[in-house]
Structures are given as C-alpha cells and as structure tokens.
Amino acid sequence: MMIGTSIARWTMSYFAVALAWLLVALALMVAGIGFPAAHLASPDTLVLVHVVCIGWLSVAMCGALFQFVPVLVAKPLFSEKWALPALVLLTSGLAALLAGFLGLGGRLPALHWLLPVGAILLIVGFGLIVIDLGLTAWQRPAGPARFVLAGLASLCVAVTFGAIFALAHAGWAGSIGASMLASGVPLHAIAGLGGWLTLTAMGVSYRLLSMFMLAPDVDDQKSSMTLAAGALAIALVVVGGIVAIWLSFGLNVVLSVVAILGLVTIALYGRDVIAIFKSRKRRQLELNTRMAVLSYVSLAASALLGVMLILTGAFTAQLGAFVFLAGFGWLSGLVLAKLYKIVAFLTWLETYGPVMGRTATPRVQDLVSEARASKWFVIYHAAVWFGTLMLLAGQPSAFRAAAAVMTIGIAGIVREIIRTRSLADVESPLRLPNGACAPHLLFARN
Ligand code: HEM
Numbered sequence: 441m442m443i444g445t446s447i448a449r450w451t452m453s454y455f456a457v458a459l460a461w462l463l464v465a466l467a468l469m470v471a472g473i474g475f476p477a478a479h480l481a482s483p484d485t486l487v488l489v490h491v492v493c494i495g496w497l498s499v500a501m502c503g504a505l506f507q508f509v510p511v512l513v514a515k516p517l518f519s520e521k522w523a524l525p526a527l528v529l530l531t532s533g534l535a536a537l538l539a540g541f542l543g544l545g546g547r548l549p550a551l552h553w554l555l556p557v558g559a560i561l562l563i564v565g566f567g568l569i570v571i572d573l574g575l576t577a578w579q580r581p582a583g584p585a586r587f588v589l590a591g592l593a594s595l596c597v598a599v600t601f602g603a604i605f606a607l608a609h610a611g612w613a614g615s616i617g618a619s620m621l622a623s624g625v626p627l628h629a630i631a632g633l634g635g636w637l638t639l640t641a642m643g644v645s646y647r648l649l650s651m652f653m654l655a656p657d658v659d660d661q662k663s664s665m666t667l668a669a670g671a672l673a674i675a676l677v678v679v680g681g682i683v684a685i686w687l688s689f690g691l692n693v694v695l696s697v698v699a700i701l702g703l704v705t706i707a708l709y710g711r712d713v714i715a716i717f718k719s720r721k722r723r724q725l726e727l728n729t730r731m732a733v734l735s736y737v738s739l740a741a742s743a744l745l746g747v748m749l750i751l752t753g754a755f756t757a758q759l760g761a762f763v764f765l766a767g768f769g770w771l772s773g774l775v776l777a778k779l780y781k782i783v784a785f786l787t788w789l790e791t792y793g794p795v796m797g798r799t800a801t802p803r804v805q806d807l808v809s810e811a812r813a814s815k816w817f818v819i820y821h822a823a824v825w826f827g828t829l830m831l832l833a834g835q836p837s838a839f840r841a842a843a844a845v846m847t848i849g850i851a852g853i854v855r856e857i858i859r860t861r862s863l864a865d866v867e868s869p870l871r872l873p874n875g876a877c878a879p880h881l882l883f884a885r886n
Contacts, residue, residue: 446510447789448503448510449520449523449884450503451503451786452882453882453883454499455500457499457531458496459496459850459854461494461534462492463850463851465491465495466843466847469839470843470844471840475488476760476839480759481625483541484547486541487542487545490534492767493637494537495534496772497637498595498637500775501636502569504778505588507782508647509585509588512577512583512647517573519572522569523572526565528565529564530565532561533562533563536555536558536561537554537555537558541555552609553610555606556607558606559606574589583647584643584644584646587639590635590670591635592640594632594634595632595636597627598628598636601628604624608620608621627677627691633766633767634674637771638770639670639674641771643667645774646658646663646712648781648782649732652722652728652729653716653717653729655720658715665708669701669708670705673702676694677694677698699750702743703743706740706743727808727813727817728781731780731821734769734821735770735771738770742765746762761828761831764828765825765828769824776850780817780853780856780860784807784808791872791876792876794876795875801873802871806866806867807863808860816848816850817849817853820850822845824846826838827839862879863878
C-alpha cells in the first residue's frame with residue numbers, strides 16, 4: 441500500500457494553489473463574471489473556464505499524481521526536483537493566459553503577445569509534469585497507471601490545441617490556425633475535460649477506492665475495457681475531428697460517435713466501481729467514500745442530462761449547464777472528497793510514520809472530524825445541483841446565489857483541511873509524541 445513510500449514534497453503546495461484558484465473561480469461566479477451572464481465563448485467565460493480547468497482541477501490532479509504515480513507503479517518518481525518549478529510555471533502561465541483573455545474582452549489593455557506567452561509557460565510547466573509522471577508510470581504500465589498515461593497523452597493534445605488557439609488569437613498561426621480556432625474548440629475541451637481530467641480521475645479513483653475501503657484491486661481485464669472505450673473516444677475526437685475540420689465536414693458525426701463511446705465508458709466505469717464497493721471489507725464507509733458517491737451521482741446525472749438534451753435538441757443551448765454539472769458535481773466533487781482523505785493520510789504518515797512502533801500514535805481518523813466536515817460537503821453538492829437547475833431554467837441571479845452557497849461549502853472544507861494539516865483535532869498527549877515533528881502547512885519536510 442502506501443506505507444513505506446516516500447511522501448511527495450510539493451503535493452500540499454499543489455493542493456493549496458488549486459484550492460486558492462477554486463476560490464477565485466467561485467468569486468467570479470458570485471460576482472456574475474462569465475457564463476451565464478456572458479456568452480459561453482466570451483473572454484470572461486474563457487477566464488472562468490481556465491481558472492477552473494487549469495488552476496483548480498489540473499493543478500490538484502498533478503499534485504495528487506506526484507504522490508500516487510510512484511505508488512501505482514511501486515517505483516520512485518523520475519525527478520522530485522521538477523515539481524516546484526512546474527507549479528511556478530503553471531501559475532505564471534495561467535496568470536498570463538487570463539490577462540490575455542481579459543485583454544480580448546477589453547478589461548485590460550489588449551497585448552496580443554500575452555496569450556502566446558501564457559501558452560509557452562503552460563507548455564513548459566505541463567511538459568515537465570508529463571515527462572516526469574510519464575517516465576515514472578511507463579516503468580510499469582499496468583492497471584490504473586495506464587489510465588494516467590492515457591490522461592497525460594490527452595493533456596498533451598489539449599495543451600497543443602490551446603497553444604494553437606493562443607497563437608491564432610495573436611494572428612501568428614496562419615490560415616490553418618485560424619480554421620482550428622474557428623472549429624476546433626470542442627476537440628480541445630473534450631481532450632482536456634474528458635481525456636485528461638476524467639480518465640485520470642477514473643484511474644486514480646480505482647486505487648484510492650480499493651485502498652480506503654479495503655477492497656481487492658479492480659479486475660484488470662474489466663478496467664482495460666473501460667480504458668479502451670475512453671481512449672478510443674478521445675483518439676476518435678482528435679483524429680476524426682482534425683480530418684473533419686480539414687475537409688470542412690463539420691463535427692456533428694464525430695461528436696455523435698464520441699458521445700456514444702463516452703456513455704459506454706461511464707457505464708463500464710460504473711460497473712467497475714460497483715464491483716469495488718461490493719467486494720469491500722470495510723463495511724462502514726468513511727466520509728471521503730460517501731462524498732465520492734455524491735460525485736458519482738453527478739456523473740450519472742450529467743450522462744442522463746446529456747442524453748436528454750441531445751434527444752430534445754437542446755444540447756447546444758444548455759451546454760453550459762451540462763459542463764457545469766460535470767465540472768463541479770463530478771470532477772470537483774471527486775477531487776474534493778479524495779483531497780480531504782489524502783491530506784489526512786499524508787499528514788499522518790509524515791508526522792507519525794517516523795515514530796510508529798516506538799510510541800503510541802493516533803489513527804488516521806483521529807486527524808479529522810467527519811461529523812463536522814460532512815455538512816460542508818453536503819452544502820456544496822446541494823448548491824451544485826441547485827445551480828445546475830437554475831442554469832437550465834435560465835435564472836442567472838439564482839445561479840449566483842447557488843455559487844455563494846458553494847463558496848460557503850468550500851470555505852468550510854478548506855478550514856477542515858487546514859485543521860487536519862495542523863493536527864488541530866488530535867488530543868494532546870498523542871498529538872506530538874517524542875521524536876515527532878509538526879508538519880508544515882504547505883509542504884512536506886522530507
Ligand atoms: C496551454 C494551455 C491552454 C491554452 C493556451 C488554452 C487556450 C484556450 C483558448 C485560446 C480557448 C478559446 C478559443 C476561442 O477563442 O474560442 C480555449 C477554450 C477552452 N479551453 Fe483551453 N487552453 C489551455 C488548456 C486547457 C485545459 C488543460 C483545459 C481543460 C482541462 C481547457 C479547457 C478549455 C475549454 C473547456 C474551452 C472552451 C471554453 C468556452 O468556449 O467557453 N483548456 N482554451
């Protein structure tokens with residue numbers, strides 16, 4: 441399991457930066473900046489989308505992967521030294537990208553080189569991470585590690601498209617770049633949200649669910665089928681999409697086939713997750729697993745909503761509500777649930793691992809107060825579902841109220857995570873036994 445593995449030094453820093461960006465995104469939504477107040481393709485919405493997709497979800501995922509890829513393949517990380525420079529590059533690249541978007545919308549002076557500069561910084565930052573994690577996972581490409589490899593490949597695709605768009609906005613990408621920008625945005629979005637974030641979250645969740653529920657690992661043959669369906673969907677979207685744009689066909693046929701493959705992937709993943717739940721030895725579910733179930737409800741609801749919107753011809757009009765539910769209910773919900781547990785687990789390992797066996801130490805569960813934390817998660821999820829309904833009903837003011845309630849939930853969760861990291865809930869004699877060192881809030885002292 442995880443005992444005996446080294447602790448990634450910068451994972452906590454990634455989590456802290458990610459949560460800060462999440463709070464920025466919520467502040468934008470509460471203030472009514474971006475969708476639904478502005479159009480989906482408006483510069484304000486692009487700011488909001490990239491704060492969520494890069495700042496929050498991608499940074500949190502990378503932080504988790506620095507810890508988990510070595511665990512998945514039982515090999516050390518290729519280079520621990522790259523993690524911090526990569527975080528600095530991602531943060532500054534995102535800031536430049538956002539400034540470029542704000543320039544497009546006239547909120548800042550329009551400096552056309554800002555988007556390409558942001559893209560270059562992001563390419564180098566993500567590039568370091570992809571090489572570091574990719575070389576590590578490649579040493580034993582089996583089980584969940586293959587999902588991570590497929591996710592990293594999709595990240596490369598999403599970033600490449602993003603860079604082409606950034607160059608095209610600056611007028612530096614010629615006619616091919618301009619036609620990619622005109623028609624290729626769905627390919628970029630699906631590679632990022634579907635390939636990178638969803639496939640990686642699925643892979644990591646298999647291992648985390650079985651680890652925290654004491655269940656055997658998911659059947660390799662079954663999870664291979666899930667991955668095959670998901671990877672095929674992404675490969676098709678990229679190759680078919682580029683060919684369709686090249687031949688000026690329009691993307692409808694490609695996107696319909698990909699939608700079906702996407703549904704198959706979700707159904708197969710659901711089957712795998714149910715099998716893990718059924719074979720678990722820990723009957724009483726911990727908070728992180730119960731809250732992960734809420735994110736699965738959102739995943740199933742997103743799939744259902746997508747099908748209903750396509751059947752009623754309302755998909756394009758309601759794309760925002762669909763992406764909101766998938767992004768905040770499913771992806772963010774799962775990341776938050778797992779982050780809550782990972783912080784407790786790593787803090788426990790870092791603080792008590794060195795003195796274990798020599799003196800009495802608390803259990804991982806003594807670092808958290810699930811009874812207090814659960815209400816913040818419930819508030820957050822209820823607000824996401826209410827927000828989705830308000831988007832569907834075309835009620836932007838009520839949506840802002842939902843975003844305000846989501847912010848309350850997230851502030852509560854952040855407070856719980858900080859308490860866990862500072863051992864605030866551990867009773868005094870056990871808190872810091874002789875030889876144990878209190879952890880630093882933002883990085884591991886290894
Ligand atoms: C180097 C990194 C990236 C750059 C330079 C970039 C750039 C862009 C640009 C310029 C657009 C707007 C295209 C237009 O004007 O219509 C866009 C749209 C979008 N990007 Fe990115 N992107 C990057 C990474 C990502 C990642 C990693 C994700 C997801 C995980 C993502 C998700 C999206 C989505 C969902 C849209 C559509 C937004 C909308 O139309 O409202 N991007 N991106």
